[in-house]
Amino acid sequence: MDAFTTHTGTALPLRRSNVDTDQIIPAVYLKRVTKTGFEDGLFAAWRKDPDFVLNQPQYAGATIIVPGPDFGTGSSREHAVWALQNYGFRVVIGARFGDIFRSNAGKAGLLVARIDQKIVDELWDYVEEHPQAPITVDLEARTIVADGFETDFEIDDYTRWRLLEGLDDIGLTLRQVDAVEAYEGRRPAFKPATLPERTAPVG
Amino acid sequence: MGRTLSEKVWDDHVVRSSEGEPDLLYIDLHLVHEVTSPQAFDGLRQAGRPVRRPDLTLATEDHNTPTLNIDQPIADPVSRTQVDTLRRNAAEFGVRIHSLGDLDQGIVHIIGPQLGLTQPGMTIVCGDSHTSTHGAFGSIAFGIGTSEVEHVLATQTLPQSKPKTMAVNVDGELPPGVTAKDIVLALIAKVGTGGGQGYVVEYRGSAIEALSMEGRMTICNMSIEWGAKAGLMAPDEKTFAYLQGRPHAPTGADWDAAVAYWSTLKSDQDAVFDVEVDLDATQLTPFVTWGTNPGQGVPLGASVPDPEVFAEPSDRTAATKALEYMALTAGTPMREIAVDTVFLGSCTNGRIEDLRAAAAVIQGHHVADSVRMLVVPGSARVRLQAESEGLDVVFKEAGAEWRAAGCSMCLGMNPDQLAPGERSASTSNRNFEGRQGKGGRTHLVSPLVAAATAVRGTLSSPADLDRSDALVGADQR
Numbered sequence: 227m228d229a230f231t232t233h234t235g236t237a238l239p240l241r242r243s244n245v246d247t248d249q250i251i252p253a254v255y256l257k258r259v260t261k262t263g264f265e266d267g268l269f270a271a272w273r274k275d276p277d278f279v280l281n282q283p284q285y286a287g288a289t290i291i292v293p294g295p296d297f298g299t300g301s302s303r304e305h306a307v308w309a310l311q312n313y314g315f316r317v318v319i320g321a322r323f324g325d326i327f328r329s330n331a332g333k334a335g336l337l338v339a340r341i342d343q344k345i346v347d348e349l350w351d352y353v354e355e356h357p358q359a360p361i362t363v364d365l366e367a368r369t370i371v372a373d374g375f376e377t378d379f380e381i382d383d384y385t386r387w388r389l390l391e392g393l394d395d396i397g398l399t400l401r402q403v404d405a406v407e408a409y410e411g412r413r414p415a416f417k418p419a420t421l422p423e424r425t426a427p428v429g
Numbered sequence: 430m431g432r433t434l435s436e437k438v439w440d441d442h443v444v445r446s447s448e449g450e451p452d453l454l455y456i457d458l459h460l461v462h463e464v465t466s467p468q469a470f471d472g473l474r475q476a477g478r479p480v481r482r483p484d485l486t487l488a489t490e491d492h493n494t495p496t497l498n499i500d501q502p503i504a505d506p507v508s509r510t511q512v513d514t515l516r517r518n519a520a521e522f523g524v525r526i527h528s529l530g531d532l533d534q535g536i537v538h539i540i541g542p543q544l545g546l547t548q549p550g551m552t553i554v555c556g557d558s559h560t561s562t563h564g565a566f567g568s569i570a571f572g573i574g575t576s577e578v579e580h581v582l583a584t585q586t587l588p589q590s591k592p593k594t595m596a597v598n599v600d601g602e603l604p605p606g607v608t609a610k611d612i613v614l615a616l617i618a619k620v621g622t623g624g625g626q627g628y629v630v631e632y633r634g635s636a637i638e639a640l641s642m643e644g645r646m647t648i649c650n651m652s653i654e655w656g657a658k659a660g661l662m663a664p665d666e667k668t669f670a671y672l673q674g675r676p677h678a679p680t681g682a683d684w685d686a687a688v689a690y691w692s693t694l695k696s697d698q699d700a701v702f703d704v705e706v707d708l709d710a711t712q713l714t715p716f717v718t719w720g721t722n723p724g725q726g727v728p729l730g731a732s733v734p735d736p737e738v739f740a741e742p743s744d745r746t747a748a749t750k751a752l753e754y755m756a757l758t759a760g761t762p763m764r765e766i767a768v769d770t771v772f773l774g775s776c777t778n779g780r781i782e783d784l785r786a787a788a789a790v791i792q793g794h795h796v797a798d799s800v801r802m803l804v805v806p807g808s809a810r811v812r813l814q815a816e817s818e819g820l821d822v823v824f825k826e827a828g829a830e831w832r833a834a835g836c837s838m839c840l841g842m843n844p845d846q847l848a849p850g851e852r853s854a855s856t857s858n859r860n861f862e863g864r865q866g867k868g869g870r871t872h873l874v875s876p877l878v879a880a881a882t883a884v885r886g887t888l889s890s891p892a893d894l895d896r897s898d899a900l901v902g903a904d905q906r
């Protein structure tokens with residue numbers, strides 16, 4: 227994973243709440259076995275509408291998306307994160323997020339910055355007035371800064387540290403393999419195993 | 430101070446904890462399916478890592494699998510690629526797999542309990558948000574993303590921050606014809622789709638204790654629909670009875686040791702939850718959704734709400750958009766809404782008890798001419814069990830289609846989809862826009878309401894068929 231320190235880009239205001247991961251990328255687009263190429267599925271149903279914000283020329287090239295509360299709820303599909311990244315987004319700014327989406331984003335290197343809905347409202351107004359204004363998201367300082375707009379954002383310390391360092395979670399855990407083995411040594415014997423395979427008779 | 434059930438299970442799985450970092454949790458069971466795993470196996474391959482514990486891992490094919498002609502190759506080439514990829518990965522990494530056509534194949538959340546692999550006091554994960562289903566046995570079970578799937582495959586652990594705790598107390602006796610599904614739909618309408626975010630929820634109270642294991646699974650299944658990290662229930666005699674004799678349930682001395690441990694798995698009297706929510710079971714009625722998220726629901730006897738009644742501006746906007754998408758007018762009685770399709774199945778309501786309850790309602794009736802009804806058992810064994818009881822004949826004689834097991838129209842990755850503009854009454858868990866097919870409109874319902882709706886062609890309860898005798902205790906054995 228690439229390290230994330232700061233990012234500067236323009237923003238896309240998505241004035242909708244409860245945008246679940248089925249809306250971010252519908253199930254029919256999930257059939258690839260790679261992590262790329264999902265940009266076609268991003269907001270697939272809404273994109274057919276020429277008025278949909280993603281189709282509005284003033285927001286072309288936006289790399290920061292600002293949705294309403296409860297973004298990324300529903301299905302666990304990490305494809306939602308990949309679709310946003312494949313399309314070019316690096317940062318999501320909002321008030322509330324689905325837990326699994328937020329965790330997936332952290333693993334995949336998409337920054338999820340949390341701010342109050344009141345400030346989201348202000349940011350929406352700001353971006354709609356200045357669609358091409360560059361906005362800088364500074365993970366080190368936890369700030370979002372533009373010309374005439376400034377706020378702090380929230381992110382948990384651990385995710386922030388991993389993003390800043392660009393650390394691979396699996397590599398980190400494998401350093402703890404002794405602790406894992408010790409735990410395995412004290413697991414109760416009655417815990418089930420999938421192997422050897424057992425099955426019930428028919429009927 | 431005492432500990433809650435979820436804290437006990439959590440504490441028993443901490444491999445390592447360190448100030449300022451998430452706990453490293455050991456995972457007892459990792460379930461895998463074809464949609465969220467290919468990129469994870471690929472990651473292992475690229476890094477040259479093995480699956481650490483194939484013996485704690487189980488794969489099945491469910492999301493893409495067809496429910497007709499299952500003895501033939503999957504027609505859709507992309508679906509076939511995904512399923513073939515899972516088969517190759519399972520073979521390469523030594524993971525047990527239940528493929529289409531296999532006796533133990535089925536929806537991942539149905540086969541875990543069915544095989545006796547889902548037991549109290551475990552940590553269970555799967556690249557699927559409805560993993561919360563397994564919480565009905567007193568386990569911490571939650572959905573994870575593909576990066577985490579890879580993490581668990583490689584390490585059998587997951588770094589996790591300890592969630593907050595919530596109790597949902599459901600007390601009192603459910604009125605006849607009101608089921609577990611109605612409890613959870615009413616709950617989500619009350620607390621909102623984000624109400625559980627950051628919490629592990631313990632469902633408790635006399636109404637929960639009265640439910641069968643199947644009913645309990647229905648409620649835990651939908652925990653994610655109100656944003657909870659996981660939902661669980663204290664195991665009891667019903668839990669133990671359900672497990673005893675299943676293929677992977679412990680036996681002999683192991684059984685005794687397991688039951689002794691399982692019996693400790695309840696929240697202490699003096700345990701304190703961060704939040705408690707109460708729901709009065711005696712006041713519940715059959716519940717149905719009118720909108721495009723599971724929180725947009727009302728009692729079946731109510732009408733489509735006016736968006737203006739919502740206090741929050743974002744809820745008003747969401748309701749207006751939902752009504753537009755659903756092609757509904759505020760004030761229309763829910764009972765007057767006509768559907769084209771009824772879907773009985775999914776990991777929410779695709780278990781044998783659900784099929785029995787629906788069959789009891791539909792027996793002696795016929796599916797309305799304007800309606801197609803799809804009955805999709807949650808697993809191959811549920812299908813066989815139903816057939817041995819003659820339920821397939823009841824459904825077929827009533828004019829319903831009897832299918833093979835899988836996720837099917839719950840998410841429409843296989844050919845079972847709604848056409849644009851079509852409307853369904855569905856026993857699944859998500860009424861999101863396009864979930865069951867592009868432009869499709871979904872009303873979430875219980876199996877009893879699904880069956881009655883199929884007969885009358887409009888959203889209905891069994892009482893509307895004047896067959897109220899069929900439904901007493903349907904979810905409460």
Ligand code: SF4
Binds near residue numbers: 775777
């Ligand atoms: S039945 Fe539906 S909700 Fe359940 S696992 Fe399958 S797609 Fe997911």
